[in-house]
Every structure is written in C-alpha cells, then in structure tokens.
Amino acid sequence: MNVRKLLSGVLVVFLFIQALLPATEVNAAASPPGLSAESAALIDVASGRILYSKNGSKKMRIASLTKTMTAIVAIESGKLDQVVTVPPEAVGVEGSSIYLKRGEKLTLEELLYGLMLRSGNDAAVTIATAVGGSLPGFVYMMNEKAALIGMEHSNFTNPHGLDDSNMHYSTAEDMVKLSAYALRNPVFRQIVSSKVKDISWEGEQWDRRLLNKNKMLHLYNGADGVKTGYTKLAKRCLATSATREGRQLATITLNASDDWNDSAKLLDWGFANFPVKELVGQKETVKPDTPVTLEAGTHLVTMNSFRYPLQQTETEAVHKKIVLGESIINGKMNGQLVGFMQIYLKDDMIGQVPLLVNVDTPTSALPKAKAQSFWQHFWEIAAGGLWSA
Missing domain, CATH: 3.40.710.10 (DD-peptidase/beta-lactamase superfamily)
Known part of the structure; x- marks a missing residue:
C-alpha cells in the first residue's frame, strides 16, 4: 500500500484513537x-x-x-x-x-x-x-x-x-x-x-x-x-x-x-x-529526529495544537517522537500529510499530531496584482452595492 495513502487514512481516525489511549498513572505527590x-x-x-x-x-x-x-x-x-x-x-x-x-x-x-x-x-x-x-x-x-x-x-x-x-x-x-x-x-x-x-x-x-x-x-x-x-x-x-x-x-x-x-x-x-498545558502549538515548525531529506524551503509543521492536563512534577516526563512515511520531502508535497508527532508521558503515548509539509514562498515569486482602471473599480463598487446580499 502507498505510504502516503496509508497516512491519509490514519488521519481520519487518529482523533478517535486518541480518545482510547490508555490512562497514564497519576503522580501521588498531590x-x-x-x-x-x-x-x-x-x-x-x-x-x-x-x-x-x-x-x-x-x-x-x-x-x-x-x-x-x-x-x-x-x-x-x-x-x-x-x-x-x-x-x-x-x-x-x-x-x-x-x-x-x-x-x-x-x-x-x-x-x-x-x-x-x-x-x-x-x-x-x-x-x-x-x-x-x-x-x-x-x-x-x-x-x-x-x-x-x-x-x-x-x-x-x-x-x-x-x-x-x-x-x-x-x-x-x-x-x-x-x-x-x-x-x-x-x-x-x-x-x-x-x-x-x-x-x-x-x-x-x-x-x-x-x-x-x-x-x-x-x-x-x-x-x-x-x-x-x-x-x-x-x-x-x-x-x-x-x-x-x-x-x-x-x-x-x-x-x-x-x-x-x-x-x-x-x-x-x-x-x-x-492544569492544562499546551505541549504542541498549531503550525509549529518541527525538526525531524529521523533521517529525512528536506528540500530547501520546505518545513514540517503541526496541523493542530495539543493540550493535556499535567501535574507540575510530570512536565519533565513528557517527550516527543516524529514518525514519517516519507524519506524525501520536496516542494511538490506542499500541504500534504507526511507523518505524525507522537507525544509521550513516560512510556505512555498520550496523543499524536499530524505533520504537514509547508513550503516557503518568496515574495518575488508571488503573482503581482493587476492595476485596475477607474471604470473597473467603479463597476465593482456599483455591482457590490446593487446585488450583494
């Protein structure tokens, strides 16, 4: 099965799976x-x-x-x-x-x-x-x-x-x-x-x-x-x-x-x-901890944030693991799901966040807006005033 298709399928159910993750032990300190x-x-x-x-x-x-x-x-x-x-x-x-x-x-x-x-x-x-x-x-x-x-x-x-x-x-x-x-x-x-x-x-x-x-x-x-x-x-x-x-x-x-x-x-x-702590931010840039080739201008970013209730003494026990389905990331993959960031509390996985490809777009590469004539601008305003809901 194509790895990319497999990851896309996983995305559909990852929120449900997250709800079924095993409960972690509570520190007896409090x-x-x-x-x-x-x-x-x-x-x-x-x-x-x-x-x-x-x-x-x-x-x-x-x-x-x-x-x-x-x-x-x-x-x-x-x-x-x-x-x-x-x-x-x-x-x-x-x-x-x-x-x-x-x-x-x-x-x-x-x-x-x-x-x-x-x-x-x-x-x-x-x-x-x-x-x-x-x-x-x-x-x-x-x-x-x-x-x-x-x-x-x-x-x-x-x-x-x-x-x-x-x-x-x-x-x-x-x-x-x-x-x-x-x-x-x-x-x-x-x-x-x-x-x-x-x-x-x-x-x-x-x-x-x-x-x-x-x-x-x-x-x-x-x-x-x-x-x-x-x-x-x-x-x-x-x-x-x-x-x-x-x-x-x-x-x-x-x-x-x-x-x-x-x-x-x-x-x-x-x-x-x-207290609930944000362990992962939305659109946070992620550095892979596994061998992967990132083309110049490409990054891995988190699709959403991840928040979790933790006692103060548990914060240091949180660690993360990057799981990717691709070994080469290029610009053509912009916006695609390529893996997950898994979040652990000690040995228990408490959640996972999808990772997407994000491509830097230089300002010079963006299409320039065309200048409008006075009459184009006039008719746009008139149409908007007459027919917009």
Whole structure:
C-alpha cells in the first residue's frame, strides 16, 4: 500500500484513537481527598485522561447511571423529533417515573429529558423499545456502544439500571469514560445541564414540569451534569461534571454515602492539581529526529495544537517522537500529510499530531496584482452595492 495513502487514512481516525489511549498513572505527590465512595473516578473530558481512581476497575452496580448509556445511544441512533407511542410494558415500571400513560405520544427529545432530569424508568423503557425495536434489541446496542468506547468491564441488561440481575454492572473507570464520551455530544450536554424543562402531557391541561434531581447543578460552581442514581443494592451513585474557564472535568462515585461532597472534593482537586498545558502549538515548525531529506524551503509543521492536563512534577516526563512515511520531502508535497508527532508521558503515548509539509514562498515569486482602471473599480463598487446580499 502507498505510504502516503496509508497516512491519509490514519488521519481520519487518529482523533478517535486518541480518545482510547490508555490512562497514564497519576503522580501521588498531590494527594487526592478522602472519599466516602467505595469506588470513584475523575476524568478530564477533552483529553480523556483519568486523573484519579479509587477501586476504579471493581465491578459495581450502577443504578440509574445506566441512563447515561441509554441517552447517548438514543441520541446517536434515533431522531429527536420522532414521535414515540408509550408501549404497555413501559407503564408502571417500578422506581422513578414521569407517569407515562399507555398510548401517550411524546417526542424522543421529550422522553430524553424525562429520562435524565427525573430518571424516569418508564421513559427508559419507552425509549429503548422505540430506538431498539425491543428491549433486547436496545440492550444489544448499549453493549455494542460500550465496547466501542472501550468500557472493558461493563455489561448492560436493561436501559434503566434497576437491580434485575448480577449481570448488569460496570466500573467507576468505565462509567467516567462513558460520561466523557457523552459530554462531547452537544445534545446530551444541553439535556443534562438543564435545571428545569417543560414537556408535553397528553390529555392534561398543563405540561409536565421536570426539575432536575441533580443537586450539584445548584451546589457546585460550574456544574453542568450528569446523573443521579440509587437502588437498595447499588446505594447512592452519582455522575457529575463541571466546567471552569472552558475546561470540563467529570466524576463518578459508586456506593457513596456522602456523594455530593465526594464529587465536589474530586472536582476541586482536579481543577487545582492538573492544569492544562499546551505541549504542541498549531503550525509549529518541527525538526525531524529521523533521517529525512528536506528540500530547501520546505518545513514540517503541526496541523493542530495539543493540550493535556499535567501535574507540575510530570512536565519533565513528557517527550516527543516524529514518525514519517516519507524519506524525501520536496516542494511538490506542499500541504500534504507526511507523518505524525507522537507525544509521550513516560512510556505512555498520550496523543499524536499530524505533520504537514509547508513550503516557503518568496515574495518575488508571488503573482503581482493587476492595476485596475477607474471604470473597473467603479463597476465593482456599483455591482457590490446593487446585488450583494
């Protein structure tokens, strides 16, 4: 296969791969706070770096945090304006409810608000049957999405998280990966950050008013998600996110008696101890560290910048490697992708940036603008004034 074509193909998927890069170990120097949670995790949403983990790979019941998966599968696979009819099996499902009636019609978007703000189990079943064709069909979609995201220690058997078997489980690390994935979707972000929402209530004189159960939206500065959860077996579970100065972190706490404070402590610690540093600048000129011939006037430049959350003590452990698919770079390759800059933290690759060929163009080689006559200039202005939008 032609190396250049291979590199072009890699460019299409490199952003997705970057999200699946393994989490690097956190330096223990900046000690995290003590938590009530049996299991917990903290993630930087943009980079996907897990900043903290307590029993993060332990399989746990996750209660209604399950609905994060239900929501993102429905958003990606369904149509928000689709009108959905409530099926018989959705009516009277135990636990949290938005009191759907058999045969009632709502849009998928309205059901998603009922799912995430009020944790409606009846909304979960209605969404699942509408999007997946059946509950088993939707559960299959949930597990397929989990595998795609890299949730290696999770299994879903229902769309709501009720304690129906020991086979419905996940981990704090898997769930925080799911939160980060879902929060990159603008529709999901809008829903989970809403404190109140009115949706239709067929047959009634008023709309349903949905108040978000997530108290973190009121308790924590910058909080913008995600989901509460509780069952008798799972105990208190909470998925939280917050954005400060354009940067978003997300937490998961499972079986946490003091979940609100646990989440606030983790978010404070993450914001304070992991500032985002720009490790690579956009259009930064790169000097190859491998044998390559660069024609006079040609350079390698980065296509985009790369930023990553790091503790102060980790900066010196960052190093970079240039990987090229060409041994000779000439002027005819201007603008072409020829390789990548890989960025490492110790032995772990934390990201990669495409490298493009850039050619210096001498001023004397640029085409000279032709002088316009008075009438050419006049008619240009007239045309612009008369016909431009």
